[in-house]
Amino acid sequence: MISLSERQQLVTLISMVQARYVREIDDGDCTAWPDFFVDDCFYKITTADNFAQNLEAGLMWMDSKNMLRDRILSLLEANVYERHSYRHLIGQPYITDVEGDELDSETSFMVARITREGPTDLFATGRYIDRYRLTEDEPKLVKRIVVLDSGYIDTLLGFPL
Amino acid sequence: MTEHARFEVERPEWPKEEGVRRIPYWTFTDKELFEREKQKLFNGPTWNFLCLEVELQIPGDFVAVQVGETPVIVTRDRDGELYAFENRCSHRGSLLALEDRGNVKDFTCVYHAWTHNLQGDLIGVAFKDGIGGKGGIAKDFCMSNQGPRKLRVTVLSGLVFGSFDENVDDIEDYLGPEIVGRIARVLDGRKPVVLGRFTQILPNNWKLYAENTKDSYHASILHTFFTTFELNRLSQRGGIIVNENGGSHVSYSMIDREAEAAKAKEIYSDQNIRSQSDLKLSDMSLLGNFKEFKDDITLQILSVFPNFVLQQIQNALAVRTILPRGTDSMHLKWTYFGFEDDTPEQRKTRMKQSNLVGPGGYVSMEDGCIGGFVQRGTTGSPDEQAVLAMGGYSTDSSDDRITEAAIRGFWREYRARMDV
Numbered sequence: 001m002i003s004l005s006e007r008q009q010l011v012t013l014i015s016m017v018q019a020r021y022v023r024e025i026d027d028g029d030c031t032a033w034p035d036f037f038v039d040d041c042f043y044k045i046t047t048a049d050n051f052a053q054n055l056e057a058g059l060m061w062m063d064s065k066n067m068l069r070d071r072i073l074s075l076l077e078a079n080v081y082e083r084h085s086y087r088h089l090i091g092q093p094y095i096t097d098v099e100g101d102e103l104d105s106e107t108s109f110m111v112a113r114i115t116r117e118g119p120t121d122l123f124a125t126g127r128y129i130d131r132y133r134l135t136e137d138e139p140k141l142v143k144r145i146v147v148l149d150s151g152y153i154d155t156l157l158g159f160p161l
Numbered sequence: 162m163t164e165h166a167r168f169e170v171e172r173p174e175w176p177k178e179e180g181v182r183r184i185p186y187w188t189f190t191d192k193e194l195f196e197r198e199k200q201k202l203f204n205g206p207t208w209n210f211l212c213l214e215v216e217l218q219i220p221g222d223f224v225a226v227q228v229g230e231t232p233v234i235v236t237r238d239r240d241g242e243l244y245a246f247e248n249r250c251s252h253r254g255s256l257l258a259l260e261d262r263g264n265v266k267d268f269t270c271v272y273h274a275w276t277h278n279l280q281g282d283l284i285g286v287a288f289k290d291g292i293g294g295k296g297g298i299a300k301d302f303c304m305s306n307q308g309p310r311k312l313r314v315t316v317l318s319g320l321v322f323g324s325f326d327e328n329v330d331d332i333e334d335y336l337g338p339e340i341v342g343r344i345a346r347v348l349d350g351r352k353p354v355v356l357g358r359f360t361q362i363l364p365n366n367w368k369l370y371a372e373n374t375k376d377s378y379h380a381s382i383l384h385t386f387f388t389t390f391e392l393n394r395l396s397q398r399g400g401i402i403v404n405e406n407g408g409s410h411v412s413y414s415m416i417d418r419e420a421e422a423a424k425a426k427e428i429y430s431d432q433n434i435r436s437q438s439d440l441k442l443s444d445m446s447l448l449g450n451f452k453e454f455k456d457d458i459t460l461q462i463l464s465v466f467p468n469f470v471l472q473q474i475q476n477a478l479a480v481r482t483i484l485p486r487g488t489d490s491m492h493l494k495w496t497y498f499g500f501e502d503d504t505p506e507q508r509k510t511r512m513k514q515s516n517l518v519g520p521g522g523y524v525s526m527e528d529g530c531i532g533g534f535v536q537r538g539t540t541g542s543p544d545e546q547a548v549l550a551m552g553g554y555s556t557d558s559s560d561d562r563i564t565e566a567a568i569r570g571f572w573r574e575y576r577a578r579m580d581v
Contacts, residue, residue, distance in 0.1 A: 045521070049261075050357045057357025057497040059521045061512045066443035071516075077440055078389035080527045082534075117537075152492075154362045156529030157521035 014093040017139050022088035034068035042143045047151040081158050084115040101134045125149045181569035182554050187543035189366040195488045201579050202467050203229025206329035208322040210469035210482050211235045215353050225258040227484050234258050238279040245323040246281025247309035283307045318348040337404040343411045352501040361493040361520040365532030367485035374470050375567035377412040378551050386523040390442050396420030400560040401567050407556050408466030408574030410567040416457040450475045477514035
């Protein structure tokens, strides 16, 4: 059992890294996005229905930091889509478990998408189900499962959430 | 105004002999045409994909799906047979099933508790005889005359199709032997396992996506993932098969063993081959694959008129259902699957390759936006026309993929069934 102040410190630590994470996606070019993960990480985007039914497929399914790098490289160099950007709003991380130098947390998010010819649209809501490893400089994601509340995805899902 | 008046009076002629060479853009926006599609196609003598048979394993299992814009329930009854009927109460039309899937003994409407069995027959009316001799249903009311419309159901290699028209051709005749064989190639002899379901909302008329799936010409041009990273390491050859009706097709590519042998010699004779691009993937495990089929086909996209696609991209397998939502929107339902006897390693390979497909797929995300680009590009010009001249004007099968024959085939069957 960890004390309240220790827990508050962890919440602050995770909040800080998650604020940087969404800034990299929303206001950066995503090239530093893989650096929020450990090398042998796991990242998946799925839906609440698939998650509840233990269906393993994802809209993105990646099990290494290099696969995350490839995703961004492909988006920047190969794939074709209309210019668009995201705006993430994230909630307070809820620390569900702490074990040694790793912790589990869940964080709600809402993402608006702004496409070249159109207004700001609500694109996705959901929660991150995360495992972080506490390192000397900052927590790194060992696993992030992005669980979308809705099973409906408008047009396409290019950039990560 | 007669049914055809709109086309005769307000629209320029779409000459029969022009047939499928030019497609007027009003076909993607016209609301009366859409009403006619519901009547002639989705409620007519066509086969619409409903679900995988493995989604209905035991008596009482059901899935709630759609045919066109009509909600439909598919069930397995206690006799072991599959049934499909409208998801609409006999009484006042409310949805009967309010979940996507489940297991039930019957369907009792939440509104007034009218009960339907697993075949869609009305079997119970709440307070039918009233209370204390008062109220109750009219004396001449007959439960057997009431009930949601039923579909004829057929199963082909574990795929469940339904038709609102009892007189639809048997599916083997509807598709022809080549398409039937190519479905069996992927599915026969193995039990599928659903790995995930996703629905993509596309900002375009449903026919633009139907065209896209039959468009073997665009694949290497719009989808630049493989060429950018020079991932087509093996020489490929391919072709398309268009069925006799025109609207169902297969597009495939396969490893060309002869060209591979020739290339192997060249590597010794020409050491100075340079890469055209410096871009390389960091994790090549994405392209790892396992030998799953007897042949060398690495890609097979198969469509069944009007609403179904079966996809094999290496080991990434999926079925897709096209559902119109008005004239300028549609839902694309993806069901990713593997097989019961997959090893954990094979399953992992399928998962990695699934990054290629779906709403965020490396070689499919472009298809999510391209239909919208056409919709927006053409809405203001309904009387202009798309050109379908690649590979000549035929709708024949061919040994190359630089052709629009399968798209022309789609429009040939479309015009015939729609009588436009």
